[in-house]
Amino acid sequence: MRKGILAITCVLAVALGIGAALGFGGPMVDRIMGEEAGDAGDAGPEAQTVRTALAEEAEIVEQFSAVGNTRAIRSVDILPRTAGVVASFDIPSGTRVEAGYSLVQLDDRAERAALRQVEARLGDAQATADRTRELSDRNVAADASLDTALADLDLAQAELDAARIEVDDRRITAPFAGTVGLTDIETGRRLEPTDVITTLDDLSRIEIIFNLPESLFLQVETGQALQATGAGSDRVFTGELSTVGTRIDPVARFFEVRGLFDNADGTLTTGMLMNVDLTLETRTSVTVPELAIVNIGDEAIVFVPEEGQARERTVRTGLLQDGAVEILEGLEAGETVITTGLQAIEDGDAVEPEDEGAEAPEEETADTAAADGTGQ
Numbered sequence: 001m002r003k004g005i006l007a008i009t010c011v012l013a014v015a016l017g018i019g020a021a022l023g024f025g026g027p028m029v030d031r032i033m034g035e036e037a038g039d040a041g042d043a044g045p046e047a048q049t050v051r052t053a054l055a056e057e058a059e060i061v062e063q064f065s066a067v068g069n070t071r072a073i074r075s076v077d078i079l080p081r082t083a084g085v086v087a088s089f090d091i092p093s094g095t096r097v098e099a100g101y102s103l104v105q106l107d108d109r110a111e112r113a114a115l116r117q118v119e120a121r122l123g124d125a126q127a128t129a130d131r132t133r134e135l136s137d138r139n140v141a142a143d144a145s146l147d148t149a150l151a152d153l154d155l156a157q158a159e160l161d162a163a164r165i166e167v168d169d170r171r172i173t174a175p176f177a178g179t180v181g182l183t184d185i186e187t188g189r190r191l192e193p194t195d196v197i198t199t200l201d202d203l204s205r206i207e208i209i210f211n212l213p214e215s216l217f218l219q220v221e222t223g224q225a226l227q228a229t230g231a232g233s234d235r236v237f238t239g240e241l242s243t244v245g246t247r248i249d250p251v252a253r254f255f256e257v258r259g260l261f262d263n264a265d266g267t268l269t270t271g272m273l274m275n276v277d278l279t280l281e282t283r284t285s286v287t288v289p290e291l292a293i294v295n296i297g298d299e300a301i302v303f304v305p306e307e308g309q310a311r312e313r314t315v316r317t318g319l320l321q322d323g324a325v326e327i328l329e330g331l332e333a334g335e336t337v338i339t340t341g342l343q344a345i346e347d348g349d350a351v352e353p354e355d356e357g358a359e360a361p362e363e364e365t366a367d368t369a370a371a372d373g374t375g376q
Helices: 002-022 027-042 109-137 143-168 214-219 366-372
Strands: 048-050 052-054 056-078 084-089 102-106 171-173 178-180 198-213 225-230 237-244 254-262 273-289 294-296 299-306 309-321 324-329 336-338 351-353
Touching: 056 178, 056 309, 109 143, 198 214, 198 273, 214 254, 214 273, 225 254, 254 273, 299 351
Parallel strands: 048 351
Antiparallel strands: 052 336, 056 198, 056 273, 084 102, 102 171, 178 198, 198 254, 225 237, 225 273, 237 254, 273 324, 294 299, 299 309, 299 336, 309 324
16 A cells, blocks of 8 residues: 555656646646545555454353372271181182171181080070079079079070170171272181281272362362362263361361262272362353453453454453353453454554455465466
């Protein structure tokens, strides 16, 4: 455009010189110069072509990420309740067993013999008590004799209960349904009450224990959704927050929380490191493409096309999610924002939204120019 005006000006200058040399011009030249000047003055700055996007409502999920460790919902070390020698054992490591499954049998021959003795004494005590009660009913035996016989019967019953416990203690069973761990015991080995025979984990559900910063204490509550992924796996496990700690560490300024996850297929086990995403809030907010935001210091602005001009609008932003920025204040859903050329646009600049349906003009190639006869 500027080159055209310069060329016209040069032509007029030459014409003016020729007219003056031939003795005419004056009003005619003045009129031509005035018209050209008017045409040049009417042409304002060219409108910049820009791309735009609509501010739309979208679901915003506010999450916090942490790292935690897994733990079986129930987990115990299996220890003998009394010292003894291993008579037999059946510990299917890595296999799930039901509650009451017999894992180890200690030698109980002495205890069974003692049980039979007590059972015999109990029979005698029962017979004595029955005869004494019959005699007492006939006023043949004194009441004191009956009391003594009943006391002996109670004592024999207590001895029987104790003898049965001694026998039962030498049979070690699974206290609940779970997966059995490894073992190093052998038949004939003597076990002490402090020896760990194996482990038992209830892996039907898994707890993930992790820490959160003090700043989130008032935002966290049981039932909030959790997602977890393990190292080397893309599988996402879903669960919920089950327990929130009641104390904040005075040094590290964090508190402990626990999430509960279903693990029916036994994929997870105790001691795994997991990445956990805690969903704090889900809300619907106005969003714009990230490209529409211009950050100037602590201030965020967007440009809105209004009547052919770019108008600057200050906004308050929230979260960035999937390439879109949450707008908390300053923009309504359905408004249009400019997404290109923002570094060269100022408030009030002329803009023209690009027609998204129009095809971009093809660049002229050397072959095309030669075919048209315009190549040099």
